[in-house]
Amino acid sequence: MAHEEVILLDFWPSMYGMRVRVALAEKGIKYEYKEQNLADKSPILLEMNPIFKKIPVLIHNGKPICESLNVVQYIDEVWKDKVTFLPSDLYEKYQALFWADYVEKVFDSGRKLWMEKGGEQQTRKDNYIDSLRMLEGILGDKPYFGGGKIGFLDIAFIGICSWFYTYEKFGEFSTEIEAPKIIAWVKMCMKMESVSKSVAEPLKVYDFALQIRKHYGLE
Structure with missing residues (x-):
């Protein structure tokens, strides 16, 4: 793929965020990590996840993907040339x-x-x-x-x-x-x-x- 912007909005102890971090690491995807303060939610978090206002949020070329399992599946399907997570069957x-x-x-x-x-x-x-x-x-x-x-x-x-x-x-x-x-x-x-x-x-x-x-x- 051409140059891509990948940003992860996350909070370090989150089990949901850890899912996404592992998935990105497994695929070898470089990304910018932005730690979030959930007690004082940032403008970017509120903009990118206005419905639930939760982490993790993956921002891929300016477009947000929310809910951790959705994010992991998205990573698996977008970066197909690398390892795969979901079975073909x-x-x-x-x-x-x-x-x-x-x-x-x-x-x-x-x-x-x-x-x-x-x-x-x-x-x-x-x-x-x-x-x-x-x-x-x-x-x-x-x-x-x-x-x-x-x-x-x-x-x-x-x-x-x-x-x-x-x-x-x-x-x-x-x-x-x-x-x-x-x-x-x-x-x-x-x-x-x-x-x-x-x-x-x-x-x-x-x-x-x-x-x-x-x-x-x-x-």
Whole structure:
């Protein structure tokens, strides 16, 4: 392609943003990263995503693409001359898309572990672990959800590895004990520079979570 302008509006601890960062890195796409302050949203974010006013937003030659799974699919379809994320087989493609949507349930149940307090923590922990085990069943004995290489579902899910430490601290459990296949998968993914350099550092994420809890009076 001719010269292209690629800009990513993002927020460093966002699992959704990490998806896009990994996808761009996998494709070898150079881009300008613009960190966003979600407490004081920038004019460019409000202009490029006026409906939801959320990150991540990919701006490709001045045109915005919003919602992280849409962005990853867009990256896969636009830069076709490089590695591909979605299977060519239609059934496998739509299975990957279905389970990528399911990842939202995992993210949501994980968020409840550190953002809610009260007597239902055991239920919240059980729901989260159950959602991980559901994905373990989909992973099976494959190294990646995409089979022999990283694929769409891997990219959709990988940002969660940065949050495991936070979930474990608040939920008082070990992910490696509860979902060993998921941890083995994370270790495979982290061997890839496109992943290791794109996801946030777990201790930094934990510090961020503590700050958010303090802000909302949960500490």
